[in-house]
Amino acid sequence: MGFTAQQTLDYLQSLYEKKLTTYPRTDSRYLTSDMADSLPVLVNVTAKAMPFAAGVPISCDPGQVINDSKVSDHHAIIPTKGIRDTDLASLPAGERSLLSLIAARLLCAVGQPHAFAETSVSMECAGYKFKAKGRAVLHSGWKELDGRYRETLKNKPEADREKEEKSLPLLEEGQELEVISASVKEGKTSPPGHFTEDTLLSAMETAGAGEMPEDAERKGLGTPATRAGILEKLIKVGFVERKKVKKAVHLIPTQEGTALITILPEQIQSPSMTAEWEHQLKEIEKGKTEPEAFLAQIAAMLKELSRSREVVENADALFPASRENVGKCPRCGGPVVEIKKGFVCDNRSCGFAIWKESRFFTAKKKKLTPELASALLKDGRAKLPGCYSEKTGKTYDAVVVLADDGGQYVNFKLEFEGGKGK
Ligand SMILES: [Zn+2]
Numbered sequence: 001m002g003f004t005a006q007q008t009l010d011y012l013q014s015l016y017e018k019k020l021t022t023y024p025r026t027d028s029r030y031l032t033s034d035m036a037d038s039l040p041v042l043v044n045v046t047a048k049a050m051p052f053a054a055g056v057p058i059s060c061d062p063g064q065v066i067n068d069s070k071v072s073d074h075h076a077i078i079p080t081k082g083i084r085d086t087d088l089a090s091l092p093a094g095e096r097s098l099l100s101l102i103a104a105r106l107l108c109a110v111g112q113p114h115a116f117a118e119t120s121v122s123m124e125c126a127g128y129k130f131k132a133k134g135r136a137v138l139h140s141g142w143k144e145l146d147g148r149y150r151e152t153l154k155n156k157p158e159a160d161r162e163k164e165e166k167s168l169p170l171l172e173e174g175q176e177l178e179v180i181s182a183s184v185k186e187g188k189t190s191p192p193g194h195f196t197e198d199t200l201l202s203a204m205e206t207a208g209a210g211e212m213p214e215d216a217e218r219k220g221l222g223t224p225a226t227r228a229g230i231l232e233k234l235i236k237v238g239f240v241e242r243k244k245v246k247k248a249v250h251l252i253p254t255q256e257g258t259a260l261i262t263i264l265p266e267q268i269q270s271p272s273m274t275a276e277w278e279h280q281l282k283e284i285e286k287g288k289t290e291p292e293a294f295l296a297q298i299a300a301m302l303k304e305l306s307r308s309r310e311v312v313e314n315a316d317a318l319f320p321a322s323r324e325n326v327g328k329c330p331r332c333g334g335p336v337v338e339i340k341k342g343f344v345c346d347n348r349s350c351g352f353a354i355w356k357e358s359r360f361f362t363a364k365k366k367k368l369t370p371e372l373a374s375a376l377l378k379d380g381r382a383k384l385p386g387c388y389s390e391k392t393g394k395t396y397d398a399v400v401v402l403a404d405d406g407g408q409y410v411n412f413k414l415e416f417e418g419g420k421g422k
Pocket of ligand 1: 329
């Protein structure tokens with residue numbers, strides 16, 4: 001369907017609020033046993049509401065989807081009976097597509113098994129072994145409905161296009177076959193493709209799973225509610241970008257993202273570390289682990305890393321400097337340069353820095369611009385017209401004064417022209 005993870009969450013939230021689907025933020029794929037009795041009715045209602053299900057025999061085997069042990073807080077997302085009284089055509093297109101997908105998944109999940117006969121043959125020719133496999137469908141089962149649903153999709157996802165299974169003729173053991181022709185084909189294996197929104201989400205879900213205890217409740221990176229937001233954040237800060245390749249949208253690391261990964265210690269890059277942290281947070285939530293112990297462990301790790309870490313060669317080249325010199329450092333006289341979050345002294349041991357997101361400026365709805373920083377560094381003070389007052393809701397003019405006492409944070413003061421400081 002080509003929705004981003006965030007769009008999917010948004011559409012789903014809206015469907016939930018319209019009481020057309022059940023609770024959205026779950027990663028369970030199962031239903032609970034108390035739902036078994038009402039399920040056949042729901043399945044019928046769902047089938048009737050979905051145009052693609054028209055004329056397809058519907059069956060319902062609740063046993064295939066009910067498993068109390070695989071549902072923690074919320075069961076799998078399914079349609080509600082509310083879809084009976086809703087004109088689906090009146091829904092926005094995105095929500096309608098998503099609802100159809102959820103409906104199709106439910107109908108397939110409780111449908112009859114798809115049965116096929118598979119033949120596998122091994123042959124020998126000129127001392128080499130060859131293998132062939134063939135499939136013959138005996139009973140189409142849930143795949144019939146799945147096929148009908150897929151026909152309604154405009155863009156069929158690539159991975160879904162099933163390879164055509166060849167059927168094999170009847171063969172007997174020990175049978176001799178005639179060689180009709182032989183040729184050698186040369187090929188190359190292709191590297192794994194880039195992640196799409198979809199494949200990345202499931203990779204996040206299972207990241208580090210191999211190293212976690214079997215019964216760990218939370219494996220992987222993030223939760224169903226947060227994974228989409230994590231992706232959006234990576235894109236927003238510029239570490240990942242969306243690129244459309246043919247029909248699929250790929251998520252590709254940017255130059256900055258690659259540079260960051262190059263210099264980060266392996267330990268911090270590893271998804272299994274984050275997965276392990278998520279697991280421990282869950283344990284803290286349940287009262288099985290002390291938060292202090294968890295924090296101490298992280299602090300020890302960071303200490304060790306910063307002590308033993310070797311500087312990556314040519315790391316500077318990975319982060320090209322586009323740093324604007326805005327003035328002279330009041331503490332050491334070194335150059336002060338602009339970085340993303342503020343203006344810092346280029347002399348690392350100095351520590352002078354003024355931050356763009358400081359409460360002093362945001363509360364007055366003012367921005368610490370390079371011009372303002374420059375004036376403050378030059379004269380120690382600068383005019384600040386149009387300051388917003390949180391108390392009165394009005395604006396006023398003032399003068400901002402750099403009041404640096406050499407501490408960790410640089411302070412600012414306000415003065416009023418012709419009046420006293422406040
Ligand atoms: Zn300095």
